[in-house]
Amino acid sequence: MRWRLESLRALLADNLSRLPRRAWLTIKYRGLGQFLLRALTFPLRLTPLGRRIAPDRLPPTGSSEARGWYRGNWRPVTVVIPSFGPPETTVDAVKAVRRTSDPKKVRVIVVDDASPAPFGEQLRDALEGKAEVILAGENRGFAANANRGMRAAAEDHDVVLLNSDVIARPGWLEALQHAAYGADEVAIVGPRLLYPDRTIQSAGTVRNLGAPDWFDHRYRFKPAGHGPANIGGPTLAVTGACIYAKRTALDRIGLLDERYGMAYEDVDWCLRAWEAGMLVLYDPRSTLIHHEARTRGMEQGERELDSQRLFWERWGDWFDVREVRTTEGRLRIAYVTEDTGVGGGHRVAFEHLNRLAARGHECELYSLGGPPDWFDLQVPVRTFETYGELAEALAEVDGIKVATWWNTAAPVWQASVRRGIPVYLVQDIETSYYPDQPRMHAAVLESYREEFRYLTTSTWVADRLRELNLPPTIVAPGVNLETFRELDVPREDRVLLALGRSNPLKDLDLTIEAWRSMGDDGPELWMYGIEPELAEPFGARYFTAPSDSEVCELLNRATALVQTSRHEGFCLPLLEAMAAGTPVVCTDAHGNRDFCRDGENCLMADRDPESVRAALERVFADPELRGRLCAEGTRTASAYGWEARIDELERFLESVAPATAAARA
Template sequence: MVEGLARLLGAGAMFLRLGPRRYLRRRRSIQEIRGRRGATFANGVTTRLTSSGAQAWHRVHWRPITIVLAGETSDDVAAWARLAVPELHAHLLVSPSTAARLKGIEADDLTIAGTEDAPSFDLVEIRRWMLRKRRNHDLLLLDASQPLPDTGAVIEMQCAAYDYHHAGEVGCVTPSYRTADGIISGYDVDRAVGEIAPARTPSADYGQSAIPRYVLTAGYHGFFVRGRALDRVDAADRELVGLDLDRQVAHFIRRAWAGNIRTLCFSSTELPVSRTSLPQLFGEQRAWAMQRTVTNAEGETRVVFVLNATSVSGGIRAVFELANGLSERGFDVDIWSLQDHPTWFDLRVPVRTFYSYEDLLLALRSVDAIKVATWWETAEIVWLASVNHGLPAYLIQEFETWFYPDDEVARAAVVASYRREFASITEASYQVGELESVGVTPTLIPHGYDPTAFHVIPDATRRDDAILALGRSFFQKNFAMTARAWQSLGDERPTFLLFGGEPDILDDPRVEYSVRPTDAQVNALYNSAALFVQTSRHEGFCLPILEAMAAGCPVITTDSHGNRDFCVDGVNCVIVPQDDDVALADTITRLMRDPEERERLSANGLRTAADYTWPIVLDRVGAFYRQLTASAAQGAPHPSNDRS
């Protein structure tokens, strides 16, 4: 009853804070993510551990639990205990005053703290006592002055401890806290400021608070420990003596991670709380969280880019350019991937290939390096691989919810991957805004193009009867808009030059398709067309536009967000509205008839492109990683975010 009342009060406060529409959207998203239509992703993140599934697991696989009710309770503890003891197969450790109120609880199910042969509310004493008396028990710590959780929440945490990770590396579980001000889904180490921060639901709510996430620290209320972890975590008594229970738990978590025993915030399990306390970084724990070595034996900064694939992709190409460029600037660089060394790009750094993310993680977690996630699924792997060695970075080339327009569970998992433990970098101002809306402040460093590959060919002749586009059917590229506008020109339509890997994308006698051309061949196309057209709905950056500008080809495009930093309508390109076929057709016709305007756009495009060459960009990237190396060695916060 008490827990239900707290739930209602918390929900009411959240309703007032969010308003009716945002509140209903949030509850629907949480229910969807917690429901049966969950998902398991390649990196191990899963939302398939549901409440009903946990109940079914518990009926077969339950383990006895020692529940510590630390301090004094003002709740109806007797009614709660009468439910909890039999359903959870629990033994209670309580204060003398609480014990006096537990009418109807058998003496064998109860230990009074501080009495003969019984521990006080101290993790050192509790652990010693459990190893002697309750070695086959799991442990749950509760602040008795807080609303006590229902048995279903405890069962969910126990199920998560045993069943969330297939290899059994989860040893500790902590819940989310439901407060009057919203949900706290565990705590982050915000390395940009060197402090712990609550993972509150930010202004942009994608349901990310319901995605389970590993954490480096926690408070003691609701802290669940498997009996196996209690046995095996190497936390010396002398390190815990004299600390309060919150600090003992934080130190225990740190020592658990040292043995690769994970702490999971099973954030879909929400405990109502009347107050929260913010864990602090202190002493050895602060040094562990903040001070890292990321250099090799020769003192060179080591950088490991983690990829899911090495196949043809603009984003993957950008990673390869960064890897080559950093290597040329004295960094020790390699790429770890689930695919082999590429054949389509001149990659001059080693590629280590792994069968699965799990194999990659096990190899990477002992490496001292800046480890760079390059796709949201690799973020979980990089984070886990950087708990004890190295530093996690995140190259966010796109706010990757855009890849899942019809999958809210995937979108929530994507947003949950953006964490303050990472040194995050993104290449466009639009992504900066998206990331800030979910509580992450990245460093802005744009991508670049290779000026030796994409440039004006002095003797090239432009065809006044030809336009050029990337012929790709991926929904974000919205090639269909370009095709419709071009076809609407009828007999007046110019020759349509296309390139890519889909030669059957448009069947028309005036289409000339170049299949998987080399950079030199693409540059020749840029130099031969009168116009380059790109009508994407969304882009993280849109490098082909810059390549076209560098080759002197006038550009028609749409506002695709990531191109806003370098596309200026009427100055270096023409921007037409999304899905406005008539406006695009009219613009093509107008520019094809106006060579002087095309020449003006070309000249301005060349000036724009000159600021985005890889040598310029790579100098900035190298400076950022060197600053990151220095701050990690000193245990200082990340370098300031560069918005220039």
């Protein structure tokens, strides 16, 4: 009971006793104006209005699930705090641990790395009755000093390695331990660390894209409540400022490598866990404050540079020399889809696989769905019940592994930590599929990990990825010009063709409203797709699940095609219509800007029924206009033949694949 009361007191202290320092930090990092705004609105934040006006609220720590689990399943833990120099910050760190944990379940060991006198004795005196203190006789650096403390931990204890400048918050330990015991294979868990100004210091460790010999913290400097940082899961590594290590991991992978004098020892430890077949996790439910400066010096000392050299001697090939080729030197490629149902994104992925396989590459599809019944996919399909099973099988493949949808990114990334190269084919920024769902937006954006090589289909999507500091390569989808072409069939005079889908992004309602506003003298409406019920209320004619050749015939018979999408990552049906010589009326859907030119190869209407109706009436009333749009449309489509697209795709895949072993020799 006493430690629970202490936890409550700590929570209040975190919000009240630090007000002077928080005021100073707000002025320093946010400016005087933001400080005055917060000061004036502070009384309101104590009312029910507080949720609406409190800026950058600190995310809650712990969770009811973790606390409930911990009460009945807790494991003993030793918290090891390496220390050097003046004792004040270390004393604060120990007090925070004691305020937020039960002393019957948590042992605290502070290890001083031979600080100059009188700091060691001051530390011992200040922590009497609060922690065990080990005063080392020789300064050996962080890794060796941390190992002193971990060796002193009981053999049945898990270990938390905690920096001396980290302040624990209520619920931190329960969340870390709950995550650690969520699966037997978990070895290490790290929390979300915040700077004192409540911006993120670390949410997992990634390789620095701009300086690949170094590692950086994910979401550094983002607000504490940054949505993607609220998504936990596997991560390459976590910072040594706070690491929860299970006893099973310590027994299997050992302690920190003491050859690292400064830096890299934490990443090395995590990579050894991955190599042992275990997992490293990031859990944002555990949040602590790290009193590390936001700006650090750019010059590295000799000990840090020595650690860097040691790390890359050991791990350089592990990162940069991945075997992804067959014995004949061809690429081994696995695409991953969530299912294999009818869809434009699947069509692009399946065309990639078929055409790469035709060029001699070894290609497979990994999916939660069976072989598609609507597309002639000519590569092996491996089907799994769960993503966990899929990732486990894919992890054994030495190849290029391609995620094709945000929900496939995590299993592809995890399956590529030790073997292979992860690629992310982003055909759209998939937050568009989840309007007004911020949690889903966060999950989608979190899937765009820095470790992927990015491939996309349009300039609009590429620009969005660049805004996330993710450099993409654009390879547009192709059109099968042997299938989609002008046929010798009579074209109807008054038929409007539309893709009949209920997906809100397609905005079929706008098409219907514009068509109905044309009145009784308007054209007949035909639709195609897999949702025939959409046509019944309007008396439209619906062609259910037509083959590609049947779609081409529909395009050749129709007077015009209309598509009024709110948003598209590319919009392949418009190109297919152009290839078939069908006039196109569309809206600006972002991804179609690469090939749709208003007044030249299409009419691009504003997003309202009157504008769409006016464009349709122009097309149906003017045969000469239809002829010009058709001629320019077929010229546009001719530049999108699949062979040229696969040339570009093959160059991209070759660029991410290391040279063959023979070439390296």
